[in-house]
Amino acid sequence: MNIILLGPPGAGKGTQARLLVERRGMVQLSTGDMLRAAKDSGTEMGKKVADVMARGDLVTDDIVIGLIEEHLRSADDDTGFIFDGFPRTLGQADALGDLLGRVGRRLDAVIAMEVNDEALVERITARSTCGNCGEVYNDITKPIPEDGKCSVCGASDFKRRSDDNEDSLKQRLLEYYKKTSPLIGYYHAKGDLHWVPGLGEIEEVASGIARVLDNL
Ligand code: AP5
Ligand code: MG
DSSP: OOEEEEOSTTSSHHHHHHHHHHHHOOEEEEHHHHHHHHHHTTOHHHHHHHHHHHHTOOOOHHHHHHHHHHHHHHOOOSSOEEEESOOOSHHHHHHHHHHHHHTTOOOOEEEEEEOOHHHHHHHHHTEEEETTTOOEEETTTBOOOTTSSOTTTOOOOEEOOTTOSHHHHHHHHHHIIIIITHHHHHHHHHTOEEEEEOSSOHHHHHHHHHHHHHTO
16 A cells, blocks of 8 residues: 655654554655755765755755655565655656556555644644654653653654754745645545544544545
């Protein structure tokens, strides 16, 4: 099963993708995580995208399509992919359709996560991530355990993202409404779109997604 998690910054795409990896053995493909890894390891591409990401703008289609193609071709398991933060433009959506066709896979569902902007600001400004395994925490809704160790891997190095500030978030939201939200109509027209309420507790959102996937 191959699915897209579609939603604005802070909608909970990464949080839900990690639960699907844990519970269904699917493979998470997050272009944001791939770009941050390139930035941290100092590759030429990483240097090129660092400022763009910090400002909250979108990276060019050719870079992210290249990253997804690389991962799709190298993955050999059959449990299915979760596209997290990709596609984000109509060009990327067309490219994903072509790529899946070429590797003999199909898209099963697009899960659109329904949230509101106030919740996003609150969620993003309180977020931190384990620097070792990427588990996502939140000062208010999912605090780092009291012993200061990640509940998944035990590491004690937590990071805040450089684009998790109010200015970048404003720009990320603008980019979302201008370039990514048209994908809702695109996938609705193809019959692939499923809305899931994203404002409840993490487990409630997970149940909403599970209901969609179990009824495909
Ligand atoms: P990316 O990393 O994809 O960021 P994003 O889309 O802005 O989304 P986030 O990762 O911020 O949010 P999320 O939905 O994953 O939420 P999370 O689960 O963490 O992209 C970053 C940048 O990279 C882009 O701005 C762009 O520059 C570039 N980029 C990436 N992909 C690209 C592409 N395809 N094309 C072009 N450029 C690209 O949750 C957020 C917080 O809320 C956490 O603290 C979490 O604990 C908490 N939370 C989650 N669920 C709940 C809940 N139900 N209740 C309460 N709290 C919750
Ligand atoms: Mg994310």
